[in-house]
Amino acid sequence: xxxxxxxxxxxxxxxxxxxxxxxxxxxxxxxxxxxxxxxxxxxxxxxxxxxxxxxxxxxxxxxxxxxxxxxxxxxxxxxxxxxxxxxxxxxxxxxxxxxxxxxxxxxxxxxxxxxxxxxxxxxxxxxxxxxxxxxxxxxxxxxxxxxxxxxxxxxxxxxxxxxxxxxxxxxxxxxxxxxxxxxxxxxxxxxxxxxxxxxxxxxxxxxxxxxxxxxxxxxxxxxxxxxxxxxxxxx
Amino acid sequence: xxxxxxxxxxxxxxxxxxxxxxxxxxxxxxxxxxxxxxxxxxxxxxxxxxxxxxxxxxxxxxxxxxxxxxxxxxxxxxxxxxxxxxxxxxxxxxxxxxxxxxxxxxxxxxxxxxxxxxxxxxxxxxxxxxxxxxxxxxxxxxxxxxxxxxxxxxxxxxxxxxxxxxxxxxxxxxxxxxxxxxxxxxxxxxxxxxxxxxxxxxxxxxxxxxxxxxxxxxxxxxxxxxxxxxxxxxxxxxxxxxxxxxxxxxxxxxxxxxxxxxxxxxxxxxxxxxxxxxxxxxx
Numbered sequence: 001x002x003x004x005x006x007x008x009x010x011x012x013x014x015x016x017x018x019x020x021x022x023x024x025x026x027x028x029x030x031x032x033x034x035x036x037x038x039x040x041x042x043x044x045x046x047x048x049x050x051x052x053x054x055x056x057x058x059x060x061x062x063x064x065x066x067x068x069x070x071x072x073x074x075x076x077x078x079x080x081x082x083x084x085x086x087x088x089x090x091x092x093x094x095x096x097x098x099x100x101x102x103x104x105x106x107x108x109x110x111x112x113x114x115x116x117x118x119x120x121x122x123x124x125x126x127x128x129x130x131x132x133x134x135x136x137x138x139x140x141x142x143x144x145x146x147x148x149x150x151x152x153x154x155x156x157x158x159x160x161x162x163x164x165x166x167x168x169x170x171x172x173x174x175x176x177x178x179x180x181x182x183x184x185x186x187x188x189x190x191x192x193x194x195x196x197x198x199x200x201x202x203x204x205x206x207x208x209x210x211x212x213x214x215x216x217x218x219x220x221x222x223x224x225x226x227x228x229x230x231x232x233x234x235x
Numbered sequence: 236x237x238x239x240x241x242x243x244x245x246x247x248x249x250x251x252x253x254x255x256x257x258x259x260x261x262x263x264x265x266x267x268x269x270x271x272x273x274x275x276x277x278x279x280x281x282x283x284x285x286x287x288x289x290x291x292x293x294x295x296x297x298x299x300x301x302x303x304x305x306x307x308x309x310x311x312x313x314x315x316x317x318x319x320x321x322x323x324x325x326x327x328x329x330x331x332x333x334x335x336x337x338x339x340x341x342x343x344x345x346x347x348x349x350x351x352x353x354x355x356x357x358x359x360x361x362x363x364x365x366x367x368x369x370x371x372x373x374x375x376x377x378x379x380x381x382x383x384x385x386x387x388x389x390x391x392x393x394x395x396x397x398x399x400x401x402x403x404x405x406x407x408x409x410x411x412x413x414x415x416x417x418x419x420x421x422x423x424x425x426x427x428x429x430x431x432x433x434x435x436x437x438x439x440x441x442x443x444x445x446x447x448x449x450x451x452x453x454x455x456x457x458x459x460x461x462x463x464x465x466x467x468x469x470x471x472x473x474x475x476x477x478x479x480x481x482x483x484x485x486x487x488x489x490x491x492x493x494x495x496x497x498x499x500x501x502x503x504x505x506x507x508x509x510x511x512x513x514x515x516x517x518x
Contacts, residue, residue, distance in 0.1 A: 090332050097300075097324050 025077050025125045026051060029210030030062055031159035032073035033200055034131040034141040035173055035193040041139035042193040043131035044217040045073045045159075046201060046232065050210050058213035058234065065225055066092055070105045070132035071218050072112070075159040076146070077125035084124050087115060105132030109142040109150055116148030123147050127158040137222055161204035161211045168200045190219060198230050205232040246358045257355050257362050260384035264366035267310030269400040269433035270297055271426050272368040272379040273393035273407060275417045278457025279370035279377035281308040282426035284397075284433060285450045298454045302327035303461040304337040304372050306454050310397035311365035311384070319363060323347060340371035340378045344388050351386035362386070366396045372457045395429065402432030420476065423453055427477035 029050040034043040045062035048055060056078075064072045064085045072088065074081040091111060095103050103111070109130050116124055128144040143156040155173045157165035170176040173196060175185045197217060205212040212235065217228040241247050242255035249255055270283040283297035295313050299320045300306045305327065309316035326346060330338040354360040362384040369380040381396060382388045392411060395403035406429040414422060430451065453470055456462040465473070 086332055090328050093328055094324070 024122075025080075027076060027125075027160070027210075028056065028078040029160050030075040031157065031161040031165060031201070031204050031208065031211045032062060032075050032127070032129050033155075033157045033165055033169070033197050034073065034129045034143075035155040035169065035188070035197055036131065036139035036141045036153075037188045037190060037193055039133070039137055039139060040190050040193070040219060040221045041131040041133065041141060042190070042197050042217060042219050043071050043073050043129065043141075044197045044201060044215050045075065046205070046211045046213060046215045048211065048213040049078055053209075061216050063216055063218050064088075065218070066108060067102045067132075068224050069220060069222070070103075070108050070130065071220060071225065072108075073129045073131070073158075074126050076127045080124040080126050084115070084126060084128075088112060091115070104135050105130070105140060105142075106134055108132070109152075112142075112144065113148040113150040116144060116146070120147050127162065129156050129158050131218075131220060133220060133222055139220070157200065159211070161208035164204050164207060165200045168203065169196070172196050190221075194219065194228065201230070201232060244358060245355055245361060254355065254385075257385045260362035260364050261366075263364035264311040264384065264396055265398055265400075267366070267397045268297070269395060269397035269403055269430055270308040270310055270368055271393070271395040271400075271403050271407070271429045271433075272308065272370050272381075272391070273414055273422060273426055273429070274370075274377040274379050275414055275419070275422050277377065278419050278422065278455055278460055279372060279379050280419075280422050280426050281306065281368060281370040281454045282423070282430050283308045283452045283454075284430055285452060287450075294450050296452075298452050298464055300454075300462050300464065302331070302337065304456060305340060305343070306370055306456060306462040306464075308368045308370070308452075308454070309365050310368075310400075312363075313365070315363040315365040316367070319347065319351075319365065319367070322350065337373055339373045339375070340369065340380065341375070341390070343371075344369060344380045344382065347382060348386050348388050351382070351384070355386055368394060368396060370454065370456050370462075372460075377457050393429075395433070397433070399433040399435075403429040406432055419455065419457075420473070421480075423455065423473045424477040424480050426453065427451065427473060428480075431477075 030046050030048060032045040034041065043063060047059050047061055049057050049060045062073055062075050064074060066072055066088060072085060074085060092103050092108065112128065112130060123146045125146055130142040132140060134140045141153050141156050143151050143153055143158060155169045157169055171178060173188065194217060198215065201215040212232045214232055215230045217230065219226040241249035242259065245254060245256035268284045268286050270281065272279065272281045274280065281298055285294035285297045287294040298306060298308045301320060301323045307320060323343065326343060327338045351363055354362045364384055366384065367382040369382065371378045379391045379394060380388055381391055381394045393407040393414060395407060410425060414425065417425065451470060451474065453465045453473060454463065455465070
């Protein structure tokens with residue numbers, strides 16, 4: 001399995017010895033997308049959990065509301081996801097007790113980065129995207145790598161179909177590689193963000209075997225979190 | 236209450252079989268302002284009286300939320316209460332993280348009792364100088380617990396601790412039968428009326444509605460009701476409701492302190508061990 005596994009050293013192989021490799025990680029699949037607007041943010045994740053060519057379930061939400069204005073979407077190794085989100089919830093409640101207020105999205109973003117880096121030498125195998133309303137009321141998206149590198153962005157796609165979805169978002173939300181003829185791109189509306197997020201998932205489900213079944217969309221505004229569900233291909 | 240040679244250390248027994256240091260710690264609870272706890276079938280209510288130490292400062296927080304299903308109201312040394320509440324919060328959070336559900340109230344209190352007991356048996360520690368009224372709700376229903384510095388805890392139908400709390404306790408004892416089937420609103424009103432007796436006499440006689448000095452804090456927890464401290468508007472509403480509803484409690488008399496209810500007249504019987512009226516009522 002590993003690059004230094006003894007399969008590569010035939011001289012050392014002894015007949016009759018069975019060698020089982022245990023990998024602590026497993027990819028349970030799934031994709032996530034987040035798009036931030038002026039005063040809202042849309043975050044979406046599919047609901048399929050798989051293991052190899054098998055499906056564990058078609059109805060598992062990968063969205064974790066951490067407060068009424070911050071949602072974390074987490075995909076990759078599901079056990080690490082559960083452990084990480086459990087830890088985040090505990091830390092956030094502890095913060096609320098001491099500081100008598102809910103953590104801001106920026107504070108959560110920083111805390112998540114630190115928490116993940118603490119496991120630098122046995123990482124959480126998760127692809128995280130944090131979306132929320134910041135202290136100025138603006139929508140914001142933070143994306144992470146498995147060891148907690150945090151980057152603030154307007155839109156981001158992650159998970160198994162991340163590399164399929166990101167270019168679509170670049171073009172449709174970022175207006176990259178398009179000839180706008182010097183015009184200002186239109187301001188992003190909530191409806192367009194939801195439409196683009198839904199369309200990218202439909203496309204992802206076409207090509208990525210790990211993405212499908214349905215997609216849950218959370219629309220976060222100053223008034224709270226609205227949920228939408230969209231059915232996808234189940235194959 | 237007088238000094239004798241067996242009261243200097245918590246690890247020293249008196250010949251009468253008492254730990255004086257622990258009993259002295261219970262006295263600290265009586266220095267705090269009164270607080271009342273009572274429950275009906277569905278909810279537990281805590282009402283606390285807080286008095287600012289001077290006109291310049293804000294009053295102390297008497298009611299501390301611990302978790303969604305539990306909160307405490309304190310009387311005594313606030314700093315000790317802070318440490319205890321930090322411990323309770325951390326225990327509840329840890330339990331929720333490990334088991335995915337709320338820490339059952341009786342077990343949490345037993346846990347706290349065990350922790351507090353060590354302070355009564357070590358020469359290098361002192362007992363916590365704070366009494367707690369715990370209001371909580373779990374699968375077994377609403378609970379009111381009283382925790383004392385001696386690390387004993389009592390499961391109560393209703394109770395009151397702190398300075399001049401005897402009149403509140405009397406009110407609660409008299410009206411105990413009607414609490415179980417009370418509505419939540421009536422329960423809160425009863426709590427307010429109970430604590431009325433613990434107001435200092437001059438406050439009671441002045442019918443000034445916006446008397447700024449004393450603050451009443453009310454908290455409620457129960458079925459479909461996470462622990463919540465009522466805000467100013469809601470508190471005002473219940474205060475006026477209580478005023479309309481019931482007869483005002485009798486003004487507390489100076490000898491109403493629990494210290495005098497069971498203590499015989501000391502002057503005549505000569506030196507003897509101080510008899511502290513520990514809250515040993517069977518409830």
